[in-house]
Amino acid sequence: MRRGATAIAVFVVAAALTACGSTVSGTSAPGEIDVRTLNVGKYQTVPYHAHNDEIVPMFHVKRELATMRLAEHVATAYDIDPRLKTGYWPYAISTGVLPDALGRRADLEPIAVRHKLTFGLVTNGSDKSFSLSVGTDDWATKSDATETIVSSMIMQFPDADRAKLAAQEFYDANFAASPDNQPVTLSKYPAAHSYWRPGTPFLRTMQAQGSFVVAFLVSTPDASLDPLRALAEKSYDTQLPMLERFQPIPLIDVFQLRWDPDNLASRTLADDDLTPRPSYTNRLVTAGRQGMLHFARNREAAKASLAALNTDAFGMNEENLVARTPDAATARKAVTDLSVPYEKVRVAAAPANVPGAACAETKNPRFRNGHFTCVVAYHEYVGIVSSAKIDDVHQRAAAQYALLANS
Numbered sequence: 001m002r003r004g005a006t007a008i009a010v011f012v013v014a015a016a017l018t019a020c021g022s023t024v025s026g027t028s029a030p031g032e033i034d035v036r037t038l039n040v041g042k043y044q045t046v047p048y049h050a051h052n053d054e055i056v057p058m059f060h061v062k063r064e065l066a067t068m069r070l071a072e073h074v075a076t077a078y079d080i081d082p083r084l085k086t087g088y089w090p091y092a093i094s095t096g097v098l099p100d101a102l103g104r105r106a107d108l109e110p111i112a113v114r115h116k117l118t119f120g121l122v123t124n125g126s127d128k129s130f131s132l133s134v135g136t137d138d139w140a141t142k143s144d145a146t147e148t149i150v151s152s153m154i155m156q157f158p159d160a161d162r163a164k165l166a167a168q169e170f171y172d173a174n175f176a177a178s179p180d181n182q183p184v185t186l187s188k189y190p191a192a193h194s195y196w197r198p199g200t201p202f203l204r205t206m207q208a209q210g211s212f213v214v215a216f217l218v219s220t221p222d223a224s225l226d227p228l229r230a231l232a233e234k235s236y237d238t239q240l241p242m243l244e245r246f247q248p249i250p251l252i253d254v255f256q257l258r259w260d261p262d263n264l265a266s267r268t269l270a271d272d273d274l275t276p277r278p279s280y281t282n283r284l285v286t287a288g289r290q291g292m293l294h295f296a297r298n299r300e301a302a303k304a305s306l307a308a309l310n311t312d313a314f315g316m317n318e319e320n321l322v323a324r325t326p327d328a329a330t331a332r333k334a335v336t337d338l339s340v341p342y343e344k345v346r347v348a349a350a351p352a353n354v355p356g357a358a359c360a361e362t363k364n365p366r367f368r369n370g371h372f373t374c375v376v377a378y379h380e381y382v383g384i385v386s387s388a389k390i391d392d393v394h395q396r397a398a399a400q401y402a403l404l405a406n407s
Contacts, residue, residue, distance in 0.1 A: 035402035038353060041395030044273045045402035047266040056259065058277075063119040065257040066249050067092040067280040070121060070154060071291040073246035075238045077125020077150040078299035081231070084150060085300040086365075087293075088130040091281040093120035093155055100134035101151040101217040103204070107138075107173040112155075115166040118251055120155030120213075121280065123294045129365065132219070138177040140202045142219060149219040150235055156212055156248055163208040167193060170206055170213070184225065188233045196228060203228040207236075211248040214239055260286050264315030267407045268322040269385055269400040276317065288312035292321075292341075297365050302341035309334055309382060319386040320400065331377035332356060340373040340384055348372055351394035354401050359393065362386070378404035 035045065077084035091097070095112045098105050099122040124130060131143035132151065142149065157163040171193035175181050184194040184203060194205035201223040206215035216235045220227040249257075259278050260266060265286050270276060276284050283295060289306045292314050296302030306314075306323075313324040321341070325331045335358045338344065342362035350357045351374065359374040364386065373386045374397035383400035387393035 032405065033353065033355060035405045038398040038402055039351075039395055040399035040402055041392070043269060043271075043396060043399035045399050045406055047263070047403065047407050048270070048273070048276065049263070049266050061277060061279075062255045062257050063094065064092055064278050064280050065259055066119045066156075066254045067121050068278075068285055068287050068291060069249065069257070070119065070156065070246060071123075071280070071294055072288050073242045073290070074121060074123060074154050074294070075152065075235075075242055076123055076290075076293050076299055077152070078293070078303070080125075080150055080152075080235050080238045081127075081148070082300070083127045084125040084148060085298060086126045086128065086130055087296050087299050088124040088126065088132075090121060090123040090294040092279075093117070093122055093153065097281075099151070099153055101132070101140070101204075102153050102206075102215055103170060103174040104138040104177055107177065108170055111166055111169045111173065115162040115169075116158050117166070118156045118158060118249075118254065120153065121294075122151065122153045124149070124151045125299065126150075132217075138174060139197060139200065140217060140219065142201075145201070146221045147219065148221060148231070149217075150231065151217040152235065152239065153206075153215040153217075154212060154239070154243065155215075158211065158251065160208065160210050163211050163213050167206050167208040167213045167215075170215070171195070174204065184229065186229060186233055186236075189236050192232075192236070194232065196225065198225075199223055201228070203232055205232045205236075209240055209243060212243060214243065260315065262286075262313060262324065263407065264313060264322055264324060265317065266315075267381065267383075267404055268315040268317040269320040269383065269396055269403055270317050283316055283318055285314075285316045287314050287316070289314070292316065296341050298341075298343050298363070301343045305339040305341045308337060308339040320396070321384040322400075322404070323382045323384075325380050325382055328377070328379050331380050331382045334382045335375045335377045338375060339382075340375060342371070342373055342386070348390060349394075350374070351397045354394075354398050357397050357401065359390075359397070376401045376404070 126149045128147040134140045180197045192207040196203040218231045309323045315322045345361040348359040356377040362373045364371040367388045372393040376383045385396035
């Protein structure tokens with residue numbers, strides 16, 4: 001049997017050598033384009049990190065990374081009620097940056113400091129254009145009386161005892177802010193601290209869950225208590241189970257969190273050549289699919305397009321996004337299908353000489369006079385860039401492709 005195997009091996013090698021001696025006509029060509037020939041405008045096409053070394057943020061910035069991890073377990077308003085598909089700017093919560101939706105900052109900041117608020121985030125949603133504002137008297141108003149709003153605030157404290165005290169003291173300070181405030185009981189959540197002002201279409205509620213304080217400011221078109229109660233309870237119904245799947249991050253571990261270990265943010269097009277500093281508020285983020293949805297203006301469109309990418313690995317820099325999909329076929333399909341996290345109006349011209357690129361005119365409330373989005377694919381990576389001008393978005397798409405190639 002050994003002699004037979006040897007004879008077969010010799011035959012295979014001989015056949016291979018004979019094939020190598022054959023001649024194939026044609027002209028050799030590079031496997032990829034020379035990205036230096038692309039019209040990239042002012043944009044950088046080389047990753048900001050050198051020699052593939054990981055960016056290590058400053059000590060005090062690490063809380064931003066913890067917020068990004070928490071965001072994966074925070075419900076959007078669209079999760080709470082599919083009618084609330086319009087998102088509004090999310091941002092990180094700290095002892096010095098408390099959301100107006102939580103109450104009067106001057107009253108609440110000493111409580112947050114005393115009980116050592118670790119980190120948190122606020123995420124907003126509406127069925128309209130989000131017209132919520134909070135005045136100096138601690139109570140909210142909205143310019144569209146027919147609007148339904150949910151503003152969610154999730155905050156981590158060092159332990160359950162501090163979270164419970166913080167929730168109670170936040171409520172006490174808020175309730176004391178006006179003699180018009182009236183307590184409200186939620187039948188499904190009797191431990192929640194809730195109140196409203198009769199005749200206004202708002203209700204504020206908060207309760208501790210483990211090391212977290214979960215708070216909502218909700219508004220309905222009807223300025224009566226029953227619909228406000230129902231929306232508040234639905235918000236807790238959606239959020240609390242998601243938060244149960246998140247392991248609190250002790251402060252000492254917050255400072256050990258890594259930034260961009262997969263080099264996704266470094267592959268994402270930047271508007272300048274400065275070394276970035278991770279920021280949830282300023283949208284320099286690495287996140288999964290749920291974390292990305294908080295930044296979407298049209299969460300219905302974004303949820304469908306992000307799902308089509310079949311990944312939980314994203315980098316974001318302002319309006320620009322990079323996803324690492326499972327394979328090159330998925331990335332190419334994202335271009336073919338024009339999978340963009342915005343509502344598409346019509347197909348637009350693609351940038352010249354950029355392989356595997358497609359563009360669309362899209363709707364984004366931040367751009368009143370036009371908005372364009374392009375998708376590019378490079379191996380298993382997908383880049384999505386946006387601009388108010390078609391020429392600029394073409395340069396961005398070219399630069400994003402070059403950056404992926406150079407990474």
